[in-house]
Amino acid sequence: MSIKFEHVSYIYSPETPLEKKGLDNVSFKLQDGSFNAIIGHTGSGKSTLMQHFNALIRPTSGKIEIAGTTITPETTNKNLKELRRHVSLVFQFPEAQLFENTVIDDIAFGPKNFGYDNEKALASARFWLKKVGLPEEIGKRSPFELSGGQMRRVAIAGVMAYEPDILCLDEPAAGLDPEARKQMMALFSEYQKEGHTVILVTHNMDDVANYAENVLVMEHGKMIKQAAPRDIFKDRNWLQEHHLEEPKSSMFAAKLQNYQFAKLPLTIADLVKDIETNLKG
């Protein structure tokens, strides 16, 4: 059950002086269980695209197939609960949406909303509190007494606690220190390896290089390229032309270097396999 966008366009404030094309004839497919990144300049349409994944906004034209649901311009808000249980969207600075009296109740809110009984919701909340790296005793505290980084973890645990099949993240590590960013990205990577689909909007090219298998590049509302990170980042001229940065990470450079020193392959098929193994590993 892949995710499929077919000729999706979206216009903000149509037929008014403020009319603005947010998406322009976007088509692509994403594989189940893949780690995808959406990159592009500010204002290129990344967040607009992201909000289509759980029908928070619906296409002005075109069609989306996702998690067994078809989204078209005619789709209404009715019957979207099932879609939103499967496809979850985490906005930038999700900690702004915490509201319960205790951390554990805040994390359990999502699971309860999607039909877990009280006991199961609390068990899931305790499990995810630990998974995001917070000690058990924090569960009893008010989320508003925590640091910004801890609040971010609570908010993300609240989404992961009902285990959506498709996790959409808009700059989830923005403003976190490098260690916290790494832990957060490792958490999403593990979630993907367990079989879920992850879609990440980011300006951080190191995260793209280190974690994504598939990259969508947005520019002026159009998707101008879809490829593996190595294919996106190997062409410096193309990157410069589109004002995109290269990853700085030594990890990605090391992966490429390992590949150069890998044992001499015997056939083209071996060579391709070798490259893939080295870049994946």
Ligand SMILES: Nc1ncnc2c1ncn2[C@@H]1O[C@H](COP(=O)(O)OP(=O)(O)OP(=O)(O)O)[C@@H](O)[C@H]1O
């Ligand atoms: N609510 C809105 N009303 C009108 N235009 C909007 C609205 N939201 C976004 N836009 C416009 O649509 C275009 C795409 O915006 P979008 O937020 O999707 O870009 P983005 O790539 O996510 O940017 P950033 O990296 O800054 O978050 C921009 O030109 C933006 O100004």
